[in-house]
Amino acid sequence: MKIFGLAGWSGSGKTTLMVKLLGELVSRGYRVSTIKHAHHAFDVDKPGKDSYEHRQAGAAEVMVSSAQRWALMHEHRGAPEPTVKDLVAQMTPxxxxxxxxxxxxxxPKLEVHRPGVGKPLLQPEDPQVVAVASDSRLDxxxxxxxxxxxVSAIADFILTHQGLTLRKEGVA
Known part of the structure; x- marks a missing residue:
């Protein structure tokens, strides 16, 4: 499975670009999945829901399933945060x-950089950044x-970098 990342500081536009890239790549006939890092404590569950009660009672994992989708929630319970490699191992190819x-x-990563955010580039310090996408000229x-x-050029770059055949839009 080919893996490629979008990295950058908070407020740089990673999520906005990710959503646009997903639409572009899916429209070209690619099957794409994502892993999103959450910087803050987050919860996809709500108090009062049965699955929430299961987790609060101590379940290590809770799977919720319906006719439309299923979701697996895994509690770390004091274990270290998993690495990307750990998370990738959980994904369907x-x-x-x-x-x-x-x-x-x-x-490999594309750095999303907006000078207006006021943060330094990651690229000079991170050899895994293979390109930068910016709203400004960077020399x-x-x-x-x-x-x-x-977005089309960014999608082309990622596909070429990953050795995936460029497909025309709308071709499955």
Whole structure:
């Protein structure tokens, strides 16, 4: 399974780009999944729901299933946060697995950078950043710089980098 990440500081536009990329890649006939890193304590469950009560009672994992989807919630219960490698092992194989966040993990990444956010580039310090997408001109980088608004060109770059055949839009 091919793995490629989007990394950058909070507020840089990673999620906005991810959603646009997903639409672009799926429209080209690729099966794509994602792993999203959450920086804060988050919960997909709600108090009062049976699954929430199961977790609160101590279940290590709770699976919720319906005719439309299923979801598995795994409680760390004091164990360390899993690595990208650990999480990838849980995923069903697809054409391309996109990782959002996990900027300190070792996998090929596109850095999403907006100088207006006021944060430094990750690229000079992270050899896994193979390109940068920005809303501004960036000179002197050792990797390609792509226009953050040109989602088609970014998709082409990722597919080529991952050795996936470029497909025309709408072709399955």
């Amino acid at each position: 697809v054409d391309l697995l996109l990782i959002e966040g996990f900027k300190r993990e070792s996998h 002197g980088l050792s990797v390609p710089v792509l226009d953050l608004d040109d």
